[in-house]
Amino acid sequence: TQLLEQSPQFLSIQEGENLTVYCNSSSVFSSLQWYRQEPGEGPVLLVTVVTGGEVKKLKRLTFQFGDARKDSSLHITAAQPGDTGLYLCAGVSRGSNYKLTFGKGTLLTVNP
Amino acid sequence: GAVVSQHPSRVICKSGTSVKIECRSLDFQATTMFWYRQFPKKSLMLMATSNEGSKATYEQGVEKDKFLINHASLTLSTLTVTSAHPEDSSFYICSAKRSGHSNQPQHFGDGTRLSIL
Numbered sequence: 001t002q003l004l005e006q007s008p009q010f011l012s013i014q015e016g017e018n019l020t021v022y023c024n025s026s027s028v029f030s031s032l033q034w035y036r037q038e039p040g041e042g043p044v045l046l047v048t049v050v051t052g053g054e055v056k057k058l059k060r061l062t063f064q065f066g067d068a069r070k071d072s073s074l075h076i077t078a079a080q081p082g083d084t085g086l087y088l089c090a091g092v093s094r095g096s097n098y099k100l101t102f103g104k105g106t107l108l109t110v111n112p
Numbered sequence: 113g114a115v116v117s118q119h120p121s122r123v124i125c126k127s128g129t130s131v132k133i134e135c136r137s138l139d140f141q142a143t144t145m146f147w148y149r150q151f152p153k154k155s156l157m158l159m160a161t162s163n164e165g166s167k168a169t170y171e172q173g174v175e176k177d178k179f180l181i182n183h184a185s186l187t188l189s190t191l192t193v194t195s196a197h198p199e200d201s202s203f204y205i206c207s208a209k210r211s212g213h214s215n216q217p218q219h220f221g222d223g224t225r226l227s228i229l
């Protein structure tokens with residue numbers, strides 16, 4: 001069974017601060033995705049990283065995929081209250097109908 | 113876009129009743145759909161993979177007779193929680209993959225909040 005360890009589970013910071021969320025696995029995934037979910041809604045895909053060492057930027061969000069494709073990080077610069085939400089990493093398993101294995105999630109609260 | 117509609121968005125019912133949740137892909141065909149369960153402030157747990165025209169594949173620990181899945185068309189999968197009890201109360205989310213595009217992302221519905229009294 002492939003598992004994804006995500007940390008931290010909870011994070012409460014002040015507006016303007018930077019933060020990093022980590023996602024680690026002992027297994028290799030074909031790709032890794034990051035989602036953001038708001039209460040009462042489904043998760044929304046932020047990015048997919050495929051290549052080892054890949055870095056993608058989405059405005060103030062920077063996503064990295066480890067060289068061995070077993071770990072990833074999400075860095076948010078100058079966090080804003082609108083960034084508040086549940087951030088989920090998910091590993092994609094090509095051999096299993098591309099099913100997703102989700103990390104436990106990081107509940108981020110950005111206080112004004 | 114790729115829109116997935118889930119219905120109902122919220123349901124409250126008495127213990128012992130069966131509840132059906134629908135997942136529809138509105139603007140694309142989906143050979144494969146997935147059903148997840150999520151507890152408050154927790155991550156998504158995959159329950160089963162629904163394949164059009166064949167039996168669903170359930171994850172370990174998920175009762176097939178408790179959570180009935182039907183995927184009779186390329187745009188609709190249903191999850192029926194049979195003889196629901198308070199411990200079945202949860203947020204249920206479906207997702208769908210566009211047919212013929214194996215490496216495309218899953219598109220998620222907005223979930224169904226199930227409360228069993």
